[in-house]
Amino acid sequence: MKAVVCTQYGFTDTLKLKEVEKPIPKDNEVLIKVQTASVNSWDWDLVRGKPFIVRLGALKKPKYEILGADIAGRVEAIGQDVKQFLPGDEVFGDISGCGWGGFAEFVCAHENALTKKPPNMTFEEAASIPQAGVLALQGLRDSGKIQEGQKILINGAGGGVGSFALQIAKLYKTEVTGVDSTTKLDTMRSFGADHVIDYTQEDFTQNGQHYDLILDVVGNRTIFEYKRLLCSNGTYVMVGGPFTRIFQLILLSPLISLTGKKKMTLLIHKPNKKDIDTIKNLAENGKLVPVIDRCYPLSEVSEALGYLAEGHARGKIIIRIEDKS
Structure with missing residues (x-):
């Protein structure tokens, strides 16, 4: 599968689109075919390794080679202990607590990090919500x-x-x-x-x-x-x-x-599925509208992070995962 990989601290030029091994879900995980991911300042911090606190436990190189925490996509496969989802379900969530990896065509995540996407919500809107x-x-x-x-x-x-x-x-x-x-x-x-x-x-x-x-x-x-x-x-x-x-x-x-x-x-960021559901319900009922500035393909994650760093984004920046296979 294709993924954007970061193996050293630096700037956007350290991000490379590569072919990597497709992950296999553990017993309590689901394999997600990622449709969209959103860019957060946390991604930019982890690319730069700044502030220094983000290097705790990963002094010389990023702990997670594939970044991207907010994702939306379809369940491709499930581990044997998964109870909440089935293949084909449309889901989204914040996977920063279970390994990151959203800037890729596929990612595995613990089922408790995910929630079902409402039918009237686009994948772009869903990926904008979690963090x-x-x-x-x-x-x-x-x-x-x-x-x-x-x-x-x-x-x-x-x-x-x-x-x-x-x-x-x-x-x-x-x-x-x-x-x-x-x-x-x-x-x-x-x-x-x-x-x-x-x-x-x-x-x-x-x-x-x-x-x-x-x-x-x-x-x-x-x-x-x-x-x-x-x-x-x-x-x-x-x-x-x-x-x-x-x-x-x-x-x-x-x-x-x-x-x-x-x-x-x-305020310290804490992934919270219940709070994601609260935002989801507000959006589903038309009481809250996710604001999306622009979308980039997976091959342009570095450009998306550069745009984020400039501070000009109105709302969220979205990555659309292109699967040409």
Whole structure:
């Protein structure tokens, strides 16, 4: 089978399309013929080996040669202990907890990492959901304790996680301000943002507004700047950003919590099938629309990651697996 392989840390030129052995499912695994996969910042981190924390247990070369965690496809075969799926079932999920491998024509995954794809959902839409949708949901609902009527700021609201978060926040009947670049303003408005801020034209930390909840997908401001934006009992949730900002948050957030009611917290990604099902049900019922910027063939995974790294994507970037056999 064809797969995009990464055997050393570096940049997009380290990714090579190769012929590799087709995997065989273990007793509790299913073999999936991958139709689509989505690109996440985690893939880019693992290609670069940065921040250094991603090299834990894999100091000199990537632990997983085939990346790609969010996948959608059809079940090709099942292990003898599999109970939830049959060959032919259309499935999707986050396989980062069971070996990665989505940038390939076939991949094996534990059955508990997968859920059935609704008939009215495309493979592209399904592959866009697992990490971005779950991070948005967990950030707002679990870490942020979102409540109806709150004023919410989403920094990076036009990207993958942000576009899900904006829509989820509006389902809670909140007043949402979305921050992103000029090209994403219309995207944010189309999904119900009450206010949009173009960070290239306006410094959102200096406009005098205060928020009950801030969801930060970018991490491009200091923790003290975000703290000033919070209401007296507000909550800041960091979903993504450079390691220097993450380290600053880990170091200082306990001190901030001791000196007042403001909360500063870091959301750690945890694959969660139940939360994927929640996002799936919202999308299936038309309450949430996955936003897809563009699609690339398997042979152009490196180009897709390069586009992701530029930070211009509106919503998710999808890999369509081409099988010409």
